[in-house]
Amino acid sequence: MFGKGLIKGLQITWREMLAQKVTVQYPDEQIPLPDRYHGRFELDADKCIACMLCANACPNKVIQIERTRVGKKQYLTKYVMRIEYCMFCGLCVESCNQDALRFSKVFNMNQYFRSRVRLTLADRPAPAEEPAEEAGSEQEAKKKAPAPKKPAGAGSEAAAGKS
């Protein structure tokens, strides 16, 4: 019949009009981010042993580390990421042996000035020799294999919200 397609088109748009809307009102509501989301970096400076693996793994030379020797061990004094060059590939996070460097779910890292984009994750003075050594060794022993906590069901919620 002539005009069948026209009627079908109208039916489709009518159905869509009454269907559930997919828009998410961003500042008021947010889609739950997946656990593996590559957001802003987080550094647990106490866990870090300043091994430089992350800095060497970075293809863009984003990570700049300053360290001093305290006793027998390396001590992290400054950890700066030049995020403006970062492509969030995650090689640094993968390379971290101590689980010190992690991704968070913070994604709004925009700044008004380019100079403020730089991310300083640790900036601390080196401690005096004796107590720092003890504290560092203790912590290392404690947190040898920390089990990463994962909030269950967050990923499936995001998938459900999309449909």
Added chain:
Amino acid sequence: MGENIFLNIASWIRGLLDSIGVPLLASDIIMMIVKASAIIVFISLNVIWLVLMERKISAYIQCRIGPNRVGPKGTLQTVADVIKLMTKEFLIPRSADKVIYLLAPLVVFAPPTLAFAVVPWGDGMAAIDMGIGVFYLIAVTSLSTIIFWMGAWGSGNKYSLVGGMRVVAQMVSYELPLVLALLGVIMITGTLNMSEIVEAQKNVWFIFTQPLAFLIYFIAGVSEANRTPFDLVEAESEIIAGPYTEYSGMGYAMFMLTEYASVLVISIMCTIMFLGGWLAPFGWTFLPSWFWFFLKVYVMIFLFMWIRWTYPRIRVDQLMGFGWKVLVPLSLANIFVTGIGMYVYRSIGW
């Protein structure tokens, strides 16, 4: 309840003028000014509402939410847009024909406004109950073709010119089926007065006796209002915005206002000629006549918007072919069949 609310307001103003001793001619003029300003206010408010409605409907059809930030539930979005457009600069291109360029947005709003003068909003609620109302309305609305052409030519821009040529070609060729479709109704009623045409639909609406005419009128009306799928005039992907390309600020706003006002005119004409105007369906007269009128008009407008956000734009050759090869012969056939039917019924003696 509320059936005579507008008539009472009119007679109250008239009585007030008489009581303070205003001569008859002056009070007539004052009444006309009151009616005209009421119509202009009505059109402006409606256009503001229709733009919002269009955006909301388009959003809903596309699974979005649409404007919902300005005012409660986004209802003041268009008001904000109008204020923005009013405060923007009105640019005049160097190559423009200044007089025509400036004149076009000034006069473009006149034809739809004039058309509203003869519309019966409810029982006995026409601003002017003209004997040749339908003829007047058709004549006045055809004027807008030349104003679009003025804007297109005055802009001195090739996109505007192409758009303007399309306006003229499209509007002139779709004017014909538009008028011929109405002829069937006019043959049955034997009058050009809109109130009498509405009264003639007391038993059965003309959409049931003249379904083909309604369809032809509706399609030609979509084309006359330059809306998708016939919006070749301002086809964004081809010719930027057609005749409106160079206009900015309030000039552009006037063209937009006219577009929505003409949608309103076409919907009102559909309501009066085919959907029984202010007459209540099934004898549901507990609601006032003007309410039924607006309800029907808004159903028509919704249909316009629904179609706009469903169908893609057609090509120029398809547009012309459809107009001249399908709509015009069909409307002529409709007149022919209506004439035969009337003759048969008369000879039977109905």
